[in-house]
Amino acid sequence: MTGGRITAPLAVFILGSSAGCGGPYSTLDPAGPAASAAAFLWWGMFGLFTLVLVFVVGLWLYAMRRDPDPAGGQDVGRVHRRLLVGGGLVLPMASILVLLAFGIPAGHMMLPLPPAEGEALRIDVRAHQWYWETHYPGTGVRLVDEVHMPAGVPVNVHLTSEDVIHSFWVPRLAGKLDAIPGHENVLRLRAYSPGIYRGQCAEFCGVGHAHMQFTVHVYTPEDFEAWLEAAQHDD
Numbered sequence: 330m331t332g333g334r335i336t337a338p339l340a341v342f343i344l345g346s347s348a349g350c351g352g353p354y355s356t357l358d359p360a361g362p363a364a365s366a367a368a369f370l371w372w373g374m375f376g377l378f379t380l381v382l383v384f385v386v387g388l389w390l391y392a393m394r395r396d397p398d399p400a401g402g403q404d405v406g407r408v409h410r411r412l413l414v415g416g417g418l419v420l421p422m423a424s425i426l427v428l429l430a431f432g433i434p435a436g437h438m439m440l441p442l443p444p445a446e447g448e449a450l451r452i453d454v455r456a457h458q459w460y461w462e463t464h465y466p467g468t469g470v471r472l473v474d475e476v477h478m479p480a481g482v483p484v485n486v487h488l489t490s491e492d493v494i495h496s497f498w499v500p501r502l503a504g505k506l507d508a509i510p511g512h513e514n515v516l517r518l519r520a521y522s523p524g525i526y527r528g529q530c531a532e533f534c535g536v537g538h539a540h541m542q543f544t545v546h547v548y549t550p551e552d553f554e555a556w557l558e559a560a561q562h563d564d
């Protein structure tokens with residue numbers, strides 16, 4: 330097979346798949362530390378598994394082309410044992426250790442651990458079929474399908490549900506977390522900079538699930554205070 334016959338489909342594949350890397354719902358266009366950690370993990374896994382694929386295809390081509398062993402397989406048992414130990418034990422254990430080394434810190438970034446600086450802002454989010462109700466404790470401010478928050482500040486989203494299990498997901502800011510009836514989960518959100526980010530329910534919750542979207546408005550801390558002040562007077 331010539332290089333050109335491989336290169337052209339590969340280029341089409343890379344161009345086609347990278348076209349989906351942008352957009353308001355893309356985890357590969359992170360806008361916060363937790364989403365950046367998840368995107369880094371994704372690209373790391375993509376790179377590693379591409380190498381594994383190339384290696385396996387290389388082995389396959391080698392096996393197809395090599396001459397049969399004229400000695401008649403005296404070493405077959407030894408080769409099989411090496412393959413079993415190497416491919417069946419060492420390689421999976423090393424892969425899992427590498428994944429854990431990067432995956433555990435990435436998961437920690439979504440937890441409501443005590444922030445290094447000051448307190449986290451609390452926002453209560455209650456999921457309903459099929460909308461999101463947002464409440465800012467101590468202010469009386471209630472919103473539907475909107476979250477407003479400051480940039481650069483840790484925000485703890487306290488999630489629960491009115492009816493069935495939903496999942497709160499803002500792909501560019503953090504991973505997803507379930508909203509469960511009778512239970513509270515806490516998700517840490519943090520945005521690098523002001524902007525508008527899109528969120529979506531990520532757990533099938535009935536016929537309105539696909540439309541259970543929301544918008545996250547991120548301001549500078551000063552603008553957020555001004556917004557909160559104005560929202561309280563609107564009530």
Ligand SMILES: [Cu+2]
Nearest residue numbers: 530532534538
């Ligand atoms: Cu849903």
